[in-house]
Amino acid sequence: MSDERAAASPAGGDTSKGQTRQGGAAGKGASGSQTLARGLQALEAIAGRPQGLTVQDVAQHLGVHRTIAYRILVTLTDFRLAVRTSDGRYRAGSGMVTLARGYAAGIREAALPILRRTADELGATVALIAAEGDEQVAVAVVEPRTVDYHLGYRVGSRHPLGIGAAGLALSSLRLPSPGEPADAAEVRERGYARTFGEIEPGAYGVAVPLHTADPGLHLCVNLITTRKDVADGAVPTMLRVAEEISTLG
Known part of the structure; x- marks a missing residue:
């Protein structure tokens, strides 16, 4: 997430291999x-x-x-x-679709058109990431149709909270605590997180926390790319997208 276990893939494809958590359920x-x-x-x-x-x-x-x-x-x-x-x-x-629609009070489904528009506009993979306990999980991932090469990862990808751009953005939604990531306070003040190579070598991550009507719902929008210029220019767009999606909840 943020630069999540990304896999370089041609447009329209995601070469990251599906994984399931061992020792889980x-x-x-x-x-x-x-x-x-x-x-x-x-x-x-x-x-x-x-x-x-x-x-x-x-x-x-x-x-x-x-x-x-x-x-x-x-x-x-x-x-x-x-x-x-x-x-x-x-x-x-098909029953999985019904379950997905109920997740996060419908924000996921409502956000998908916005994520698709943003991915195509920025030419990079854009995702909706949620905090679940001490983990961050991708609940929606949209890859761009406007470029021939991009990074991709699968819905359900998980990483520890607090690493990568998405992890920092989600951590900033929690109350300040002594054990929080060092950059969380900066993200709260700045309004977004920016990382490089924290999870996937060579990948830039830009993530913005969502401020929804439900204070217990911790979500962020996240972008990954190998291009520094895309990451540099994505911040204003990602801030607007986060504000737009936040109003959905």
């Missing part, structure tokens, strides 16, 4: 429902693999027998959260 089975935890982890894995996963892939990912993986996938399919295609692989289903 399944690792919490002792304190909750193991079946639910496995189902959520399977859903996360499918959502992160546009090419789809087989039953065996899911079984290996969860560390369970194929029969268990199959039952989980059938349940996800019944709720339209997954779909089995003609090649026998499971991909994200």
Whole structure:
């Protein structure tokens, strides 16, 4: 995020490989429902693999027998959260769209046209990033259609809060504390964060925190690029975009 685990990709493509967090949902089975935890982890894995996963892939990912993986996938399919295609692989289903629309009180869906316009205008990938606990997660990512080469990363990409432009912008939305990132106070005063190579070598990040009507909702808009001139010129536009999106919430 901000210069997030970016992958150089040609226009219209993202070569960053989908990843799922190990030891996440399944690792919490002792304190909750193991079946639910496995189902959520399977859903996360499918959502992160546009090419789809087989039953065996899911079984290996969860560390369970194929029969268990199959039952989980059938349940996800019944709720339209997954779909089995003609090649026998499971991909994200239409029910995921409904869930996404409910995220952040609809700001994500409403912000997408603005993000698309901005990405094309600036010729760089633009994203909506949210704070979840001590992590930052990309909830919407839009790549430009106006350039032949850009950086890209996937929705769901996660990094620790406080690093990269997005991490600093999100940290600035929290109350000042002794343990906060050193640059958070500067971001509060300046109104935006600017970094270089903090997460992805050679990538510039520009991020602006959103000030929505919900004080508990911590979001920012973020741009990544390998071009210094694009990052230098993007600040005024990103500030306007953040203000525009903030009014949506």
